[in-house]
Amino acid sequence: xxxxxxxxxxxxxxxxxxxxxxxxxxxxxxxxxxxxxxxxxxxxxxxxxxxxxxxxxxxxxxxxxxxxxxxxxxxxxxxxxxxxxxxxxxxxxxxxxxxxxxxxxxxxxxxxxxxxxxxxxxxxxxxxxxxxxxxxxxxxxxxxxxxxxxxxxxxxxxxxxxxxxxxxxxxxxxxxxxxxxxxxxxxxxxxxxxxxxxxxxxxxxxxxxxxxxxxxxxxxxxxxxxxxxxxxxxxxxxxxxxxxxxxxxxxxxxxxxxxxxxxxxxxxxxxxxxxxxxxxxxxxxxxxxxxxxxxxxxxxxxxxxxxxxxxxxxxxxxxxxxxxxxxxxxxxxxxxxxxxxxxxxxxxxxxxxxxxxxxxxxxxxxxxxxxxxxxxxxxxxx
Amino acid sequence: xxxxxxxxxxxxxxxxxxxxxxxxxxxxxxxxxxxxxxxxxxxxxxxxxxxxxxxxxxxxxxxxxxxxxxxxxxxxxxxxxxxxxxxxxxxxxxxxxxxxxxxxxxxxxxxxxxxxxxxxxxxxxxxxxxxxxxxxxxxxxxxxxxxxxxxxxxxxxxxxxxxxxxxxxxxxxxxxxxxxxxxxxxxxxxxxxxxxxxxxxxxxxxxxxxxxxxxxxxxxxxxxxxxxxxxxxxxxxxxxxxxxxxxxxxxxxxxxxxxxxxxxxxxxxxxxxxxxxxxxxxxxxxxxxxxxxx
Numbered sequence: 001x002x003x004x005x006x007x008x009x010x011x012x013x014x015x016x017x018x019x020x021x022x023x024x025x026x027x028x029x030x031x032x033x034x035x036x037x038x039x040x041x042x043x044x045x046x047x048x049x050x051x052x053x054x055x056x057x058x059x060x061x062x063x064x065x066x067x068x069x070x071x072x073x074x075x076x077x078x079x080x081x082x083x084x085x086x087x088x089x090x091x092x093x094x095x096x097x098x099x100x101x102x103x104x105x106x107x108x109x110x111x112x113x114x115x116x117x118x119x120x121x122x123x124x125x126x127x128x129x130x131x132x133x134x135x136x137x138x139x140x141x142x143x144x145x146x147x148x149x150x151x152x153x154x155x156x157x158x159x160x161x162x163x164x165x166x167x168x169x170x171x172x173x174x175x176x177x178x179x180x181x182x183x184x185x186x187x188x189x190x191x192x193x194x195x196x197x198x199x200x201x202x203x204x205x206x207x208x209x210x211x212x213x214x215x216x217x218x219x220x221x222x223x224x225x226x227x228x229x230x231x232x233x234x235x236x237x238x239x240x241x242x243x244x245x246x247x248x249x250x251x252x253x254x255x256x257x258x259x260x261x262x263x264x265x266x267x268x269x270x271x272x273x274x275x276x277x278x279x280x281x282x283x284x285x286x287x288x289x290x291x292x293x294x295x296x297x298x299x300x301x302x303x304x305x306x307x308x309x310x311x312x313x314x315x316x317x318x319x320x321x322x323x324x325x326x327x328x329x330x331x332x333x334x335x336x337x338x339x340x341x342x343x344x345x346x347x348x349x350x351x352x353x354x355x356x357x358x359x360x361x362x363x364x365x366x367x368x369x370x371x372x373x374x375x376x377x378x379x380x381x382x
Numbered sequence: 383x384x385x386x387x388x389x390x391x392x393x394x395x396x397x398x399x400x401x402x403x404x405x406x407x408x409x410x411x412x413x414x415x416x417x418x419x420x421x422x423x424x425x426x427x428x429x430x431x432x433x434x435x436x437x438x439x440x441x442x443x444x445x446x447x448x449x450x451x452x453x454x455x456x457x458x459x460x461x462x463x464x465x466x467x468x469x470x471x472x473x474x475x476x477x478x479x480x481x482x483x484x485x486x487x488x489x490x491x492x493x494x495x496x497x498x499x500x501x502x503x504x505x506x507x508x509x510x511x512x513x514x515x516x517x518x519x520x521x522x523x524x525x526x527x528x529x530x531x532x533x534x535x536x537x538x539x540x541x542x543x544x545x546x547x548x549x550x551x552x553x554x555x556x557x558x559x560x561x562x563x564x565x566x567x568x569x570x571x572x573x574x575x576x577x578x579x580x581x582x583x584x585x586x587x588x589x590x591x592x593x594x595x596x597x598x599x600x601x602x603x604x605x606x607x608x609x610x611x612x613x614x615x616x617x618x619x620x621x622x623x624x625x626x627x628x629x630x631x632x633x634x635x636x637x638x639x640x641x642x643x644x645x646x647x648x649x650x651x652x653x654x655x656x657x658x659x660x661x662x663x664x665x666x667x668x669x670x671x672x673x674x675x676x
Contacts, residue, residue, distance in 0.1 A: 067472045131660045137471055138417060139663045142611055145604075146652040146659075153649035258600070262483055269476045315491065321484035325462065328477045332469035 011198065018194040020341050021280045022187045025051065028284060029183050040291065041179060047287035048182035049243045051280065054267045055189040056237030058279040060229045061268065063197055065209035066136050069261060070144035073151035074234045076256035077124055078117035078241030080155065080162055085113035087170035095168060098160020110172050114242035121238025122231050129227040136212075148261065155253040167252035176246035185243055189236050193276050201228050209274075259317065266324045272334025277341040282334065286320060293319040387515055389637045395521035395590075397629035398528035402583035403606025404625025405535070406576035408618050411610065412552035413572040416471070419478040420458055422603025423485035424577055425584035427454045429594035430489060432585065433498045440503040444585060451581025452574050454485075459573040464566065482599075489596035497593035503585070524586045531582060532622065535575070539618075548572055605629065608655050628655075 032044035057071045085108045092104055135143055155162050162168060175181055196202045205225040208215040216222060245251060271282020293316040331337060410418045428447040435443045462481045466474050509518040539545035550558040551568045559565045587602060588594055605628055613624020635647050
């Protein structure tokens with residue numbers, strides 16, 4: 001039985017996918033809040049914020065198949081914009097002397113400021129799209145990487161406006177730390193992404209991902225579709241930046257540089273670059289892994305007093321790197337292998353649970369050909 | 383006037399070093415059709431080898447550093463690139479990125495984030511005087527070593543059977559295998575050679591700066607990669623030209639830019655790169671082998 005084609009409007013499917021994914025992350029967030037320590041709760045908030053960024057990256061990179069190493073610069077723009085707009089004029093006088101006067105005296109609510117940050121990032125994306133969307137493959141990767149470096153350098157050297165390498169502070173941090181708020185933002189991002197990818201523009205772009213020449217032959221204007229995806233993606237990622245600024249409280253340009261880029265890309269690729277479920281799953285897996293490793297990183301490993309390694313800096317990143325490598329070798333298309341969590345996923349899971357099989361949701365993203373948004377004719381065996 | 387000549391010498395020296403990195407990356411790309419984003423970590427590994435062997439005689443140190451470079455490169459091929467052969471390009475790039483992160487953080491874990499000093503190899507820390515101009519020995523050696531390595535490599539490719547096999551594999555991997563060339567062996571050889579180049583460049587670079595950090599391989603790798611693309615991906619001579627141009631440009635920009643624009647040097651450099659990619663994505667020297675087949 002194929003659902004998702006035919007009678008049910010494609011947007012109902014999009015809504016249902018969004019609902020399932022939001023439900024999944026709500027489940028984990030709830031568990032973290034109810035059973036976890038405050039630091040676990042904070043990790044959950046971090047995970048949700050990063051999820052917004054990963055979903056943002058997916059909207060472009062996953063749908064178009066074009067790699068973008070520079071998405072974190074959208075986060076930087078969103079972060080700095082949000083901070084500058086919400087800082088009190090007094091703080092601005094102290095930290096940023098070079099601001100134009102109308103910005104100097106402005107102080108907006110953090111919600112509106114974050115949205116404005118997203119819009120600014122989207123505008124930046126629109127400007128970049130004109131030259132960049134023609135590229136693909138390695139050239140695109142390198143060009144977007146150049147953008148990342150350029151943005152970071154400009155921020156670092158515009159000390160009068162951004163406080164450069166010293167770091168800027170003053171953005172309110174109380175709202176974001178409520179897991180409910182973070183969950184709401186993540187849900188919003190998932191909903192936008194889900195509806196975008198099943199929209200006609202999104203579908204055309206995904207066609208170009210599979211076979212660019214064939215899609216052009218049927219009239220897909222690849223550059224146009226890529227630009228649309230890029231701008232939406234920039235908006236979402238810019239908002240993620242604004243949220244991340246609120247999470248950090250104080251930050252400098254290096255907070256939006258290489259290690260964040262690697263983290264976001266790793267999450268997307270581990271989960272599966274080609275599906276929204278992949279973006280969500282990847283973030284979930286890496287966040288949990290990261291939390292486990294962080295504890296070990298701080299306290300080191302001690303076996304009954306025999307071995308005490310002390311703090312192991314960098315262990316977390318090593319762990320993530322190893323996991324990325326292993327998963328990429330075993331499943332180059334990521335954990336979800338390009339498929340979304342369809343309704344058949346859950347009925348299969350229910351059957352497995354009833355039979356007393358593995359009860360772990362993450363371990364069995366089941367795939368059947370009835371899954372909407374399944375790519376091509378692959379049928380993976382679990 | 384001496385200032386100008388000094389800058390030209392520095393530009394040539396850095397250009398030579400970057401050309402070595404670019405060549406290593408282009409070699410791997412030519413044979414395996416993948417970009418090794420972990421190339422910089424080979425450089426870093428060679429650098430740290432020099433740190434650990436601070437008290438050894440300089441010949442032994444160089445041999446050790448090159449050996450380590452070759453081992454790391456071959457390990458990358460066996461552990462990362464060979465298992466992922468055939469996956470799509472993005473996956474392989476992310477995989478090499480993960481390998482790079484792994485190596486960087488391992489170095490961080492082991493040696494810590496502070497820069498470690500490297501004692502100079504024999505007389506590399508000093509300078510010689512030629513016609514009244516002081517030229518640092520490192521700069522001299524950079525140009526000499528690069529020239530020697532390039533000549534050696536050319537001889538390898540044109541005269542030996544291994545070179546022939548590598549060239550065949552670079553042109554058409556599947557066909558080469560059908561003709562009896564062992565693909566894995568050739569891939570390993572390409573990586574090993576790239577390892578030698580990276581280690582050599584790394585030794586020269588570290589001799590110039592005097593310190594190593596876990597992140598030391600990043601900028602050289604980036605410059606090498608961009609040099610390869612600027613010069614024309616898929617052509618070894620293109621990589622040399624591109625790397626050289628990029629390295630030289632880095633130094634020349636530093637000198638030419640007015641004082642208040644100097645902090646923006648990297649931003650300006652990368653804007654130039656961006657423009658070049660947009661205007662001429664194939665790079666300066668075109669390669670027939672790389673036109674995409676529909």
